[in-house]
Amino acid sequence: MTRTGTSGTGTSGRTAGVDPEALWAPAERPRRGRPPAHSRAEITAAAVALADAEGLGAVTMRAVAARVGAGTMSLYSYVPDKETLLELMIDQAAGEHRLPPAPSGDWRADLRHLFHEQRDLMRRHPWLPAALPARQTFGPNTLATLEHALAVLAPAGLGAPAALEIFSLLSGFVASHVTHELAQEAAADATGRAFHDAQARYLRSAAVTDACPKVAEALTAPGGTPSPDATFDRLLNRMIDGLTATG
Amino acid sequence: MTRTGTSGTGTSGRTAGVDPEALWAPAERPRRGRPPAHSRAEITAAAVALADAEGLGAVTMRAVAARVGAGTMSLYSYVPDKETLLELMIDQAAGEHRLPPAPSGDWRADLRHLFHEQRDLMRRHPWLPAALPARQTFGPNTLATLEHALAVLAPAGLGAPAALEIFSLLSGFVASHVTHELAQEAAADATGRAFHDAQARYLRSAAVTDACPKVAEALTAPGGTPSPDATFDRLLNRMIDGLTATG
DNA sequence: CGCTATTCTCGTACGTAGTACGGGAATAGC
DNA sequence: GCTATTCCCGTACTACGTACGAGAATAGCG
Numbered sequence: 310m311t312r313t314g315t316s317g318t319g320t321s322g323r324t325a326g327v328d329p330e331a332l333w334a335p336a337e338r339p340r341r342g343r344p345p346a347h348s349r350a351e352i353t354a355a356a357v358a359l360a361d362a363e364g365l366g367a368v369t370m371r372a373v374a375a376r377v378g379a380g381t382m383s384l385y386s387y388v389p390d391k392e393t394l395l396e397l398m399i400d401q402a403a404g405e406h407r408l409p410p411a412p413s414g415d416w417r418a419d420l421r422h423l424f425h426e427q428r429d430l431m432r433r434h435p436w437l438p439a440a441l442p443a444r445q446t447f448g449p450n451t452l453a454t455l456e457h458a459l460a461v462l463a464p465a466g467l468g469a470p471a472a473l474e475i476f477s478l479l480s481g482f483v484a485s486h487v488t489h490e491l492a493q494e495a496a497a498d499a500t501g502r503a504f505h506d507a508q509a510r511y512l513r514s515a516a517v518t519d520a521c522p523k524v525a526e527a528l529t530a531p532g533g534t535p536s537p538d539a540t541f542d543r544l545l546n547r548m549i550d551g552l553t554a555t556g
Numbered sequence: 557m558t559r560t561g562t563s564g565t566g567t568s569g570r571t572a573g574v575d576p577e578a579l580w581a582p583a584e585r586p587r588r589g590r591p592p593a594h595s596r597a598e599i600t601a602a603a604v605a606l607a608d609a610e611g612l613g614a615v616t617m618r619a620v621a622a623r624v625g626a627g628t629m630s631l632y633s634y635v636p637d638k639e640t641l642l643e644l645m646i647d648q649a650a651g652e653h654r655l656p657p658a659p660s661g662d663w664r665a666d667l668r669h670l671f672h673e674q675r676d677l678m679r680r681h682p683w684l685p686a687a688l689p690a691r692q693t694f695g696p697n698t699l700a701t702l703e704h705a706l707a708v709l710a711p712a713g714l715g716a717p718a719a720l721e722i723f724s725l726l727s728g729f730v731a732s733h734v735t736h737e738l739a740q741e742a743a744a745d746a747t748g749r750a751f752h753d754a755q756a757r758y759l760r761s762a763a764v765t766d767a768c769p770k771v772a773e774a775l776t777a778p779g780g781t782p783s784p785d786a787t788f789d790r791l792l793n794r795m796i797d798g799l800t801a802t803g
Numbered sequence: 804c805g806c807t808a809t810t811c812t813c814g815t816a817c818g819t820a821g822t823a824c825g826g827g828a829a830t831a832g833c
Numbered sequence: 834g835c836t837a838t839t840c841c842c843g844t845a846c847t848a849c850g851t852a853c854g855a856g857a858a859t860a861g862c863g
Contacts (some may be wrong), residue, residue: 329758343829370821380842382822391821441684442735446755447775449767469774478766478791481732482725488689489724504572508693511576522694522704526855527716528694544725544799551798552791589810627813629851638850649858669860 317484326392329446332499349387357434360398366434368394395440400448402434403404408457416455417549421462423454424545431487465553475552482548490537493495573639594624596634600644604681607645612683615641640689647695649681655704659711664796666708670701671730671792678734686733712800719775722799729795737784 336349355376359369370391374381388394406426410420427494431437447455455476496505511517516523539553583596602623607615617638621628635641659666665802678684694702702723709719743752756776758764765772 329755330761333758333763335763339839340835341831343831343841345840353832360690374842382842382844383825383840385822386840396699397646412557429637438611442689442732445751446758447771449763452764452771455771459770459774460648462675469580469770470777473774474791477736478729481728485689485725499796504692508576511580511693516582516696517579517699521699523706524694524699524702527706527720528718532831544721547798547801549798550801551794551796554794554797586810588808588860590812590860592811616848618848621813629813629815629853630811633811633852 326390327396327445329451331389332393332396332446333448340463343384347379347383347387349397350401352377352384352387353394353401356394357398357401360436361434365439368398374534382432392445396446396448397443399437399440399444400450402430402437403448403454404450405430405433406450406454406457408454412461414464416461416464420479420549421545422463422544423458424479425542426543427483428487431484435487435491439490441480441484462553467553478552479545479548482544484539484542490541572636572692573637574643574692578636578638578642578692580695588634592633594626594630594634596644597648599624599631599634600641600648603641604648607683608681613684615645622767633704639692640711643691643693643695646684646687646691648686649677649696652680653698653701654696655701659708660719661711663708663711666791667705667796668789669706670708671726672789674727674730675734678731679738682734682738685735688727688731693799707799713802725799726792726795729791731790731798733788737788 352373356373357377359372368391370384371381373394374384378386384394388397395445408423408426409419455473459469459472460478462475465472467475469534512525512529599620603615604619606623608620611712617631618628620641621631624631631641635644655670655673656666702720706716706719709722713717716723742748760774760778
């Protein structure tokens with residue numbers, strides 16, 4: 310199962326080290342030999358739980374193996390490498406989407422529902438926004454979500470490529486918004502407090518207030534965020550309106 | 557200059573290991589002792605050049621030091637750690653923005669110009685979209701860009717917090733769009749070709765086309781991207797319209 | 804001029820990653 | 834039982850970030 314992989318980093322940043330065909334194949338059970346003590350799904354779930362609890366940085370092959378009760382190298386019987394494990398984690402999380410079986414008729418409402426669902430998902434798995442840009446392939450759960458998005462957007466009167474584009478942009482919006490939300494909440498935390506204060510002190514220093522008065526004021530404003538949910542909904546609506554306008 | 561840093565990974569993913577006040581301080585020159593052979597800017601520039609040429613993954617302390625002609629540990633006289641070096645890289649790149657001294661009167665045109673500029677920047681530094689989410693503080697160049705954005709958006713009739721929000725969302729849009737553009741272009745490259753073909757084969761497999769017919773069709777469409785520039789401009793306009801609507 | 808405090812330089816070394824390798828253990832079918 | 838097959842995982846290698854501290858280079862003082 311070990312791949313010879315010519316995964317040397319190319320001249321570009323992107324490295325295509327994942328094989329979609331092999332990854333998402335059904336993987337028939339061998340009928341002879343010692344039966345596996347674990348499963349790909351179990352390992353993926355352990356990695357997700359670890360990332361949820363202690364952040365993406367805590368997901369090491371050793372830590373995941375320990376959590377499952379296996380030796381480190383045993384993981385490589387189920388997953389070719391860590392990059393691929395990340396891919397599996399993303400798709401497993403995507404499987405948590407609760408999608409209605411069919412569009413309701415009001416495609417704007419359906420779209421809003423879909424992205425509210427996505428927001429919940431990302432709040433539940435705070436590592437997801439950071440992991441998404443590194444994704445290289447679409448797993449079955451991701452594809453199912455995409456299929457649903459296309460079905461929802463069908464009555465909107467744009468082609469499939471445009472619909473995919475919109476889905477991608479809205480997902481990006483949700484990711485960056487959730488990142489922002491979580492950062493804001495972390496600033497209230499005791500650990501984040503010191504950092505937040507240092508940041509505010511720096512922004513109020515003469516060097517900043519002289520050159521960038523408006524920024525200094527806007528960033529250090531007390532900022533009573535009214536309601537996270539309402540803010541999200543408002544922005545989401547505007548994004549939907551702007552992106553689906555047939556201009 | 558070594559910091560004692562309690563940088564242990566907290567329960568969350570975000571680790572605040574950067575001190576904004578110390579980082580962006582003018583750093584007065586010591587008048588005694590051996591003079592430095594390098595500078596923070598030189599090291600940052602070397603790191604940026606490395607990332608441009610071989611991707612973010614190639615930016616290791618050893619590689620940067622070698623490029624500058626210094627021993628690895630010498631870097632730590634100029635930069636407290638790698639995380640901070642990344643922060644410096646981002647701000648140095650932000651300094652490449654070519655911004656007009658004052659708003660022109662047509663704030664939509666100014667806004668379009670700003671984000672076209674940002675797109676050029678990210679295409680010139682393909683690691684930037686991936687690095688931005690990890691940013692912890694705003695350096696002087698980033699602040700200058702923000703100040704410019706606020707000045708541009710002043711006539712639009714929204715408050716400073718709303719303007720910042722819009723700037724952030726549009727930057728996120730540009731980042732994800734550039735990532736998409738570059739991925740598309742990489743697929744035409746000889747190295748990316750094999751991966752792209754494998755992806756297409758997978759998407760046309762029975763397992764996918766059965767469950768997700770629309771997606772399979774949309775993703776494997778020949779996809780003659782009309783003109784990258786026009787596409788970007790069209791989407792940017794819609795985003796601006798949607799986000800600045802006073803609804 | 805040499806002395807000395809100060810500052811920068813960088814070889815060595817430690818801890819933690821990902822993972823290649825290969826011998827041993829467990830199982831299914833004969 | 835025997836054997837082919839499969840899985841398990843200890844050992845070990847490479848590469849990374851970076852702590853430590855000895856040595857080298859300088860500026861000001863005598």
